[in-house]
Amino acid sequence: MARTDYYNDPHAPAANSVVPSTTAVVTDSHDRIVLIRRRDNNLWALPGGAMELGESIVDAAVREVKEETGLDVEISGLIGVYTNPRHVMAYADGEVRQQFSLCFTTRLLGGQLRVDSESTDIAWTSPGELASLDVHPSMRLRIQHYLQRRDSPYLG
Structure with missing residues (x-):
């Protein structure tokens, strides 16, 4: 489903839902981060999505x-809690979702990279390559917080 991200945009539509969601920083032995190119907005992003009931x-x-990358991971820590009310995602069905996302660090257990139905590309990305990629500001913030190796999670 098509999605438009509004980030600190005074013309953004008003949110009408909040859905707990996640993102995760998955790294390999070379400290490269796996990113997916999202099909709904054509931007590079960390894997993640909505929490389901149960x-x-x-x-x-x-x-x-696992769904978005083909990789098996375990959660190893919390990078931050992202709840900016000025970041909303408008979907084609009329839902306008306020951001509510927890971003985690992970430990890679196995699996093989693969593109799923929600993405058009996937890549291991070194920190030096990030500046040249079209990454949404909210994802860039999460990656920046990961790279800072903060002593405590971001709360915002």
Whole structure:
């Protein structure tokens, strides 16, 4: 489903829902980060998505990484809590979702990279390559917080 991200945009539509969601930073032995190019907005992003009924937020993160990347991970830490009310996602069906996302660090257990129905590309990306990619500001913020190796999670 088509999606438009509004980030600190005074012309953004008003939110009409909040859905707990996750993103995850998955790294390899070379400290490269796996990114997917999202089909709905054509931007590079961390894997992640909405929590489903009956699962924990940690289970949601593990499931979303597997679905979107083909990789098996376990959650190893929390990068931050992202709840900016000025970041909304408008979907073609009329839902306008306020951001509510927890971003986790992971430990790679196995699997093989593969593109799923929600993405058009997937890549291991070194920190030096990030500046040249079309990445949504909210994803860039999460990656920046990961790269800072903060002592405590971001709360915002």
